Amino acid sequence: MKIRIVEPVIEDDDINNVVEVLKSKWLVHGPVVEEFERKFADYIGVKHALAVMNGTVALYLILSALDIGQGDEVIVPDFTFIATANTVLMRGAKPVFADIELETYNIDPDDVLEKITNKTKAIIAVHLYGHPANMKDLLEIAEDYKLYVIEDAAQAHGAEIHGVKVGSIGHAAAFSFYATKNMTTGEGGMITTNTEWIASKIKLLRDHGQEAKYYHVTLGGNYRMTAMQAALGISQLKKLDKLNNARIRNAEYLISNLRDVTSIKLPKVKPGYKHVWHQFVIWVKDEHPLGRDKLAEELHRRGIQTAIHYPRPVHLQPLYRALGYPSNICPRSIEASKHVLSIPVHPLLTQRELDYIIETIRELS
Ligand SMILES: Cc1ncc(COP(=O)(O)O)c(C=O)c1O
Known part of the structure; x- marks a missing residue:
């Protein structure tokens, strides 16, 4: 048996949609991209959705639209994919790392409070692994200190807090x-917001600051999505709920059949939160007979x-060490990097594969 950790779901309708666009010969920004934006905005429940090249560009353009740059600080979780922090650096601003809650691995609002200075302009809340961050507390802090809250929803399409979709809660996502x-477009990204001026600014920035044909009012670039990606x-959006439901079913099955394995800690879902299980992450306890790395090796075998x-918190990446960030600033993030292990949960897993994963982990734990 060979069970992969991820497998994109590409079916006939996906292939046909892309082929149709190729046949139409309208390959760049136009009606198909606009249709994707409209449908994505409706799905998330926001006024504006703006398609761009990828998620990194989406974050970068949000920070640009909010005028965040030199001299500004942005609080980001230390335990995330590096793009969250790097886009702040790309703007010439300073990422300030906050530690995480070990229950969800998301940014800890209490630590955010500790990290606020008079230079802080925004907080980036990552909905890590598909579990929403604590937006209520973050928005309260943001209100008190007049900060923006940017959602990094790169891993959380369809996740919700009390029935409200992530991507519609902060100032922009x-x-x-x-x-x-x-859901995938190969490479691709989307910005969502309810704020008109943010949307207008991003439209300009993603297209050379072009207000009218060959009339450029600000410095932008080409960050547009192609029609093939949008198709x-x-x-993919049409099947997102079905795919997420399959992830949820797989996660619930893994949880109910691994519940009594005491040497691992299973992921939890906070009450009222909808987790979309981009990753199913177990915490391999110190008492585990093999330990995290050996368990991964044996599962692979x-x-x-x-x-x-x-495997490494962002502040300990060589890039950030070279920039002079001290080590040990986020101890829970460091602990997590030593214990977490993502196991397959993707929608294409068969019952036989799920049972095999469970049996094998039980045998090794
Ligand atoms: C949390 C997080 N932020 C940002 C990104 C960047 O997205 P992209 O790879 O589309 O640039 C990713 C994904 O790779 C991510 O997981």
């Missing part, structure tokens, strides 16, 4: 449609691919 995400996005999201 960034989604990624990278090949491993819950794939439209068919038995045909089960795993991954570590993430």
Whole structure:
């Protein structure tokens, strides 16, 4: 058996949609991209959705639209994919790392409070692994200190808090449609917001600051999405709920059949939150007979691919060490990087594969 940690779901309708666009010969921004934007905005429940090249560009453009740059600080979780922090650096601003809650691995609002200075302009809340961050507390802090809250929803398409979709809660949100995400356009990204001026600014910035044909009012670039990506996005969006439900079913099955394995800690869902299980992440306890790395190795030998999201907290990446960030600033993030292990949960897993994963983990734990 060979069970992969991720597998994009590409079906006939996805292929046909892309082929149709190719046949139409309208390959760049136009009606298909606009249709994808409209449908995505409706799905998330926001006024504006703006398609861009990828999730990194989505974050970068949000920060640009909010005028965040030199001299500003942005609080980001230390335990995330590096793009969250790097887009702040790309703007010439300073990422300030906050530690995480170990229950969800998301940014800890109490630590955010500790990290606020008079230079802080925004907080980026990552909905890590598909579990929403604590937006209520973050928005309260933001209100008190007059900060923006940017959602990094790259891993959380369709996740909700009390029935409200992530991507519609902060001032603006960034989604990624990278090949491993819950829905994909190969590479791709989307910005969602309810704020008119943010949307207008981003429209300009993603298209050379062009207000009218060859009339450029500000410095922008080419960050647009192609029509082929959008065509794939439209068919992927149609099946997103079905794919997320399959992830949820798989996660619930894994949880109910691994519940009594005491040497691992299973992921939890906070009451009122909808987790979309981009990753199913177990915490391999110190008392585990093999330990995290050996367990991963043995699972791999038995045909089960795993991954570590993430093996190194962002502040300990060589890039940030070289920039002079001290080590040890976020101890819970460091602990998480030593214990977490992502196991397959993707929608294409069969019952036999799920049972095999469970049996194998039980045998090794
Ligand atoms: C949390 C997070 N933020 C940002 C990104 C960047 O997205 P992209 O790879 O589309 O640039 C990713 C995905 O890779 C991510 O997981």
